[in-house]
Amino acid sequence: MPLPRAWYLEEAHFARELRMLQQRWLMVGHSSDLKLPGAYLCTQVAGRRIVVVRTAKLELAAFYDGCLHRRTALFDEGCGRKLELSVTCPYHGLRFDLDGVVDGSMAAAFNLEAGSRLPPVRVAERWGFLFVAPIDALDFDAAVGPVPPWFERAELAMLRRGRAQTYEVKANWKLCVQNFQESHHFRWVHPALEQLSPARESTSVSLGGQFLGGTMELAQGVETVASNGQREGRPFLAAASDRRTVFDALLFPCWMTSLQPDYLLSYRIEPRSAGQTRICAEIYFHGAAFHKSFSPTAVYDFWDRTNAEDRRIVELQQLGLAGAPFEPGPYVSSEDGVVAFDALLESALSEVA
Ligand code: FES
Numbered sequence: 001m002p003l004p005r006a007w008y009l010e011e012a013h014f015a016r017e018l019r020m021l022q023q024r025w026l027m028v029g030h031s032s033d034l035k036l037p038g039a040y041l042c043t044q045v046a047g048r049r050i051v052v053v054r055t056a057k058l059e060l061a062a063f064y065d066g067c068l069h070r071r072t073a074l075f076d077e078g079c080g081r082k083l084e085l086s087v088t089c090p091y092h093g094l095r096f097d098l099d100g101v102v103d104g105s106m107a108a109a110f111n112l113e114a115g116s117r118l119p120p121v122r123v124a125e126r127w128g129f130l131f132v133a134p135i136d137a138l139d140f141d142a143a144v145g146p147v148p149p150w151f152e153r154a155e156l157a158m159l160r161r162g163r164a165q166t167y168e169v170k171a172n173w174k175l176c177v178q179n180f181q182e183s184h185h186f187r188w189v190h191p192a193l194e195q196l197s198p199a200r201e202s203t204s205v206s207l208g209g210q211f212l213g214g215t216m217e218l219a220q221g222v223e224t225v226a227s228n229g230q231r232e233g234r235p236f237l238a239a240a241s242d243r244r245t246v247f248d249a250l251l252f253p254c255w256m257t258s259l260q261p262d263y264l265l266s267y268r269i270e271p272r273s274a275g276q277t278r279i280c281a282e283i284y285f286h287g288a289a290f291h292k293s294f295s296p297t298a299v300y301d302f303w304d305r306t307n308a309e310d311r312r313i314v315e316l317q318q319l320g321l322a323g324a325p326f327e328p329g330p331y332v333s334s335e336d337g338v339v340a341f342d343a344l345l346e347s348a349l350s351e352v353a
């Protein structure tokens with residue numbers, strides 16, 4: 001059965017989902033932004049404000065972004081670098097090192113114990129991506145379970161970002177994820193994508209953990225998903241056995257990826273309210289693609305159009321859910337990937353009050 005309509009509309013239910021999201025490993029960025037000591041990324045994650053930094057010892061550390069004095073945010077949102085390897089609160093000047101520990105010479109003046117620190121968060125790096133979770137969470141690998149085998153076969157260590165875009169969608173976050181979980185809408189929503197990777201050639205892949213997978217075969221004569229269908233000399237990312245197939249993977253709940261022969265799409269879903277979602281959409285290529293004749297335009301154009309098509313359809317779905325006071329109809333068999341997402345969601349929600 002589909003999830004109740006109220007789960008897409010009511011802020012009280014959204015608050016419960018946020019509590020669930022705050023318990024899990026969530027993707028926040030890519031390690032290429034944190035190469036140098038002092039580099040940081042500060043972002044909103046499941047309603048919290050989290051900073052990941054590269055410390056003086058070149059380790060990764062993560063903590064909540066709120067000063068120990070009166071909780072002023074310390075970092076600007078986005079990526080940056082603290083050359084002095086410390087951060088000073090803009091309100092009354094309390095200073096912290098990049099492990100989040102308060103400056104020993106200032107602690108007493110703020111009535112803080114020496115060694116007090118910004119509340120830490122767990123951080124893990126996999127395939128070059130950075131993930132955070134609460135400090136008492138299970139290890140990433142134990143929490144996530146089996147990973148898509150195509151991740152292990154692909155050259156993800158070589159990823160370099162081609163483009164990042166952030167956009168707002170006037171729809172519940174679950175509609176964005178469910179839309180990713182089925183290709184039965186291609187014919188109606190994405191006629192161009194249907195030509196390149198027809199929905200009838202799609203399958204769902206069960207991995208048994210927090211990853212859900214799906215595959216689509218490329219149509220004959222199509223080298224990659226781009227407005228011209230051509231790879232234009234860009235090096236492959238996918239393993240030799242995987243180059244006629246598009247491999248989708250959702251890391252429940254909020255990270256969607258799509259491995260194409262020569263690039264990786266990454267969508268980070270950030271729920272903002274019951275009816276509002278922020279999406280950070282990135283396109284990564286093999287690092288060796290970035291030479292003089294690199295021309296990603298046909299890829300970018302294609303996904304500009306396709307992402308806009310998805311945005312429009314989920315916004316229409318949100319309008320219908322809000323405006324028509326009836327429960328959604330039953331799923332059909334090609335929506336097994338949506339059913340799998342809903343089941344993970346219900347199970348995750350059963351663990352929170
Ligand atoms: S709030 Fe940070 S020093 Fe006062």
Ligand SMILES: [Fe+2]
Pocket residue numbers: 179180185189190310
């Ligand atoms: Fe779509």
